[in-house]
Amino acid sequence: MIVEAILLTVITASTPLVIAAMGELVTERSGVLNLGVEGMMIIGAVCAFIATNMTGSPYIGLLAGVATGAVFSLLFGFLTLTLVANQVATGLALTILGLGVSGMVGESVVGVPGVKMQPLVIPLLSDIPVVGPILFAQDLFFYLSILLVIGVNWYLFKSRSGLRLRAIGDSHGSAHTLGLPVIRTRYLAVMFGGACAGLAGAQLSLVYTPQWVENMSAGRGWIALALVVFAAWRPWRVLAGGYLFGAVTIGQLHAQALGIGLPSQFLSALPYAATIVVLIIISHNRRTTLINTPACLGKPFVPDR
Amino acid sequence: MRIELERRPRQSSLFAVVSPLLALALTVLFGGIMFALLGKDPVAALYSFFIEPLLEVWSLHELAIKAAPLILIAVGLSVCYRSNNWNIGAEGQFTVGAIVGAIVPITFYEWHSPLLLPLMMIMGAIGGAAYGAIPALLKTRFNTNEILTSLMLVYIAQLFLDWLTRGIWKDPAGYNFPQSRSFVTEGVLPEVLSSGRAHYGIVFAIIAAIAVWFMMRYTLKGFQVNVLGQSERAGRFAGFSGRKMVWFSMMFSGALAGLAGISEVSGSIGHLQPSISPGYGFTAIIVAFLGRLNPLGIIASGFVLALTYLGGEGAQLSIGVSDKVTRVFQGLLLFFVLSCDTLILYKVRIVFDRVRAVSAKAAS
Numbered sequence: 262m263i264v265e266a267i268l269l270t271v272i273t274a275s276t277p278l279v280i281a282a283m284g285e286l287v288t289e290r291s292g293v294l295n296l297g298v299e300g301m302m303i304i305g306a307v308c309a310f311i312a313t314n315m316t317g318s319p320y321i322g323l324l325a326g327v328a329t330g331a332v333f334s335l336l337f338g339f340l341t342l343t344l345v346a347n348q349v350a351t352g353l354a355l356t357i358l359g360l361g362v363s364g365m366v367g368e369s370v371v372g373v374p375g376v377k378m379q380p381l382v383i384p385l386l387s388d389i390p391v392v393g394p395i396l397f398a399q400d401l402f403f404y405l406s407i408l409l410v411i412g413v414n415w416y417l418f419k420s421r422s423g424l425r426l427r428a429i430g431d432s433h434g435s436a437h438t439l440g441l442p443v444i445r446t447r448y449l450a451v452m453f454g455g456a457c458a459g460l461a462g463a464q465l466s467l468v469y470t471p472q473w474v475e476n477m478s479a480g481r482g483w484i485a486l487a488l489v490v491f492a493a494w495r496p497w498r499v500l501a502g503g504y505l506f507g508a509v510t511i512g513q514l515h516a517q518a519l520g521i522g523l524p525s526q527f528l529s530a531l532p533y534a535a536t537i538v539v540l541i542i543i544s545h546n547r548r549t550t551l552i553n554t555p556a557c558l559g560k561p562f563v564p565d566r
Numbered sequence: 567m568r569i570e571l572e573r574r575p576r577q578s579s580l581f582a583v584v585s586p587l588l589a590l591a592l593t594v595l596f597g598g599i600m601f602a603l604l605g606k607d608p609v610a611a612l613y614s615f616f617i618e619p620l621l622e623v624w625s626l627h628e629l630a631i632k633a634a635p636l637i638l639i640a641v642g643l644s645v646c647y648r649s650n651n652w653n654i655g656a657e658g659q660f661t662v663g664a665i666v667g668a669i670v671p672i673t674f675y676e677w678h679s680p681l682l683l684p685l686m687m688i689m690g691a692i693g694g695a696a697y698g699a700i701p702a703l704l705k706t707r708f709n710t711n712e713i714l715t716s717l718m719l720v721y722i723a724q725l726f727l728d729w730l731t732r733g734i735w736k737d738p739a740g741y742n743f744p745q746s747r748s749f750v751t752e753g754v755l756p757e758v759l760s761s762g763r764a765h766y767g768i769v770f771a772i773i774a775a776i777a778v779w780f781m782m783r784y785t786l787k788g789f790q791v792n793v794l795g796q797s798e799r800a801g802r803f804a805g806f807s808g809r810k811m812v813w814f815s816m817m818f819s820g821a822l823a824g825l826a827g828i829s830e831v832s833g834s835i836g837h838l839q840p841s842i843s844p845g846y847g848f849t850a851i852i853v854a855f856l857g858r859l860n861p862l863g864i865i866a867s868g869f870v871l872a873l874t875y876l877g878g879e880g881a882q883l884s885i886g887v888s889d890k891v892t893r894v895f896q897g898l899l900l901f902f903v904l905s906c907d908t909l910i911l912y913k914v915r916i917v918f919d920r921v922r923a924v925s926a927k928a929a930s
Contacts, residue, residue: 343569346904349652354900361893368888480721487714526729533718545708563571
């Protein structure tokens with residue numbers, strides 16, 4: 262029972278990381294480095310919460326989160342793809358703006374109790390003895406996260422359109438010469454990333470803690486970015502890594518609750534320290550990093566006519 | 567209709583100056599629109615935001631107090647960004663600098679000596695440099711992205727400060743408030759002018775800005791920074807080491823951030839507490855870009871962003887807008903700065919598609 266309860270909390274903690282990381286994975290595979298995941302996530306969180314508050318339905322809130330995340334990412338897309346601004350700085354600007362706007366917009370709903378999204382129980386499968394209630398009686402966000410992993414994996418590696426996207430991310434010059442629509446594909450990839458980040462944010466304010474607190478994303482957007490690097494830009498590894506991080510996050514919360522001797526701040530720092538360690542392990546082999554990274558990641562593209 | 571970019575043969579020096587001003591103007595314009603949407607009179611709101619803080623002497627002192635850490639950190643960051651090392655963890659280096667600089671006045675709280683203050687400042691700088699060395703080590707030895715590592719270290723540093731001030735460094739005579747003992751008078755950075763609270767932090771900031779400007783313009787180190795930032799390969803052909811530049815830039819900006827941290831704690835606050843910065847380390851990134859990564863420009867942009875902090879507080883009191891407006895203004899400013907910077911490198915043309923019209927005409 263305790264194990265089951267812990268597993269459920271791990272799932273809830275890992276889902277937003279997986280969702281946000283999948284969106285960023287697609288964006289980075291197309292060659293764009295969007296550091297604004299944290300900003301898009303928090304905007305999705307606040308808009309989802311407000312929409313749910315206004316309509317009473319968390320599903321409307323989910324849609325609101327997705328939509329606002331995508332629209333917000335358009336700002337980033339315009340600056341980096343049309344105006345060819347520095348991608349690192351623009352991503353940071355997006356994060357700062359997102360944190361500011363969400364704080365301002367969310368002020369009116371601080372402390373308002375939220376509507377938690379109820380689990381969708383899948384009839385037959387959820388009766389399977391141990392696994393059933395854990396995997397098949399979850400909320401929509403969890404199912405979406407798994408569908409995202411499967412869908413993105415299929416899209417990137419089994420579809421022609423995905424092949425083109427990866428080609429654009431690895432060599433935008435050659436892709437452009439071949440006539441592939443580099444800028445348009447990247448815009449769509451950026452918006453997909455924004456939609457996913459918004460979806461992840463919606464999960465935070467509708468499932469994880471059904472309320473609005475300023476800065477409630479607490480650096481998860483950055484951890485999602487690290488997750489994409491850790492997963493070597495591969496979908497299934499994002500799932501594995503996401504659950505690893507979720508486990509660490511939940512583990513330290515439970516440890517704090519159990520009153521383990523270590524100070525609470527030390528335990529709270531564990532996910533961030535774990536992120537650093539994981540990054541070191543993954544990146545230190547320069548050759549593998551070079552092979553796995555989309556070759557044109559972060560490089561500005563100006564089509565010469 | 568589409569937007570086309572045509573690369574300029576040389577950077578436009580006109581737009582290098584106009585771009586930040588244009589960005590500021592656009593921010594003010596959009597800010598006015600935002601105030602109007604919030605139901606407040608835009609002109610009055612903008613006045614209380616940007617003009618009112620400049621009208622009183624005490625307010626100008628507050629401006630200097632806020633601008634000091636911004637300028638100091640941003641000057642260090644400008645060296646980092648010019649060399650293409652993205653130190654995003656200045657907030658963490660600020661925090662660690664404050665902690666290390668506060669070791670002496672907190673553990674040896676009975677020590678009165680004119681040496682205390684210089685010792686604190688030096689230790690603060692060393693603390694910040696050491697913390698900045700961590701992402702540098704990870705980048706050079708383990709090829710780890712410095713953006714993510716320096717950022718994670720920010721959260722860790724803040725949690726460490728929280729633990730210290732609620733735990734072993736808590737003032738025993740402090741009624742259980744989460745703060746350290748107050749520093750002795752010899753440990754408090756003195757005021758510059760008697761008319762207000764502004765302390766020597768602003769002096770450090772301006773001296774640092776001028777010194778770094780000189781370094782970047784007239785010394786070999788500055789040349790190395792610029793060359794390695796624009797092309798690591800070219801730097802290697804010239805015999806410059808990219809690895810050493812990572813260490814230098816990260817530790818240098820860490821040292822300046824650490825100095826800013828201990829100056830702020832010593833001059834403004836007088837003791838350690840869990841929250842010592844309203845996001846100076848992140849706002850300094852905006853300051854650096856608005857100042858176009860030029861230390862002299864950064865002095866100006868530092869004051870502009872300090873103004874947004876004061877303006878937010880003032881607007882909250884006089885107009886009734888939330889103080890979150892400050893962050894929105896700062897984010898907007900960075901956005902517009904980055905947009906307008908395009909004009910420096912490229913000519914922007916809006917092209918209306920005449921191809922279809924021409925071919926239709928030719929076919930008829």
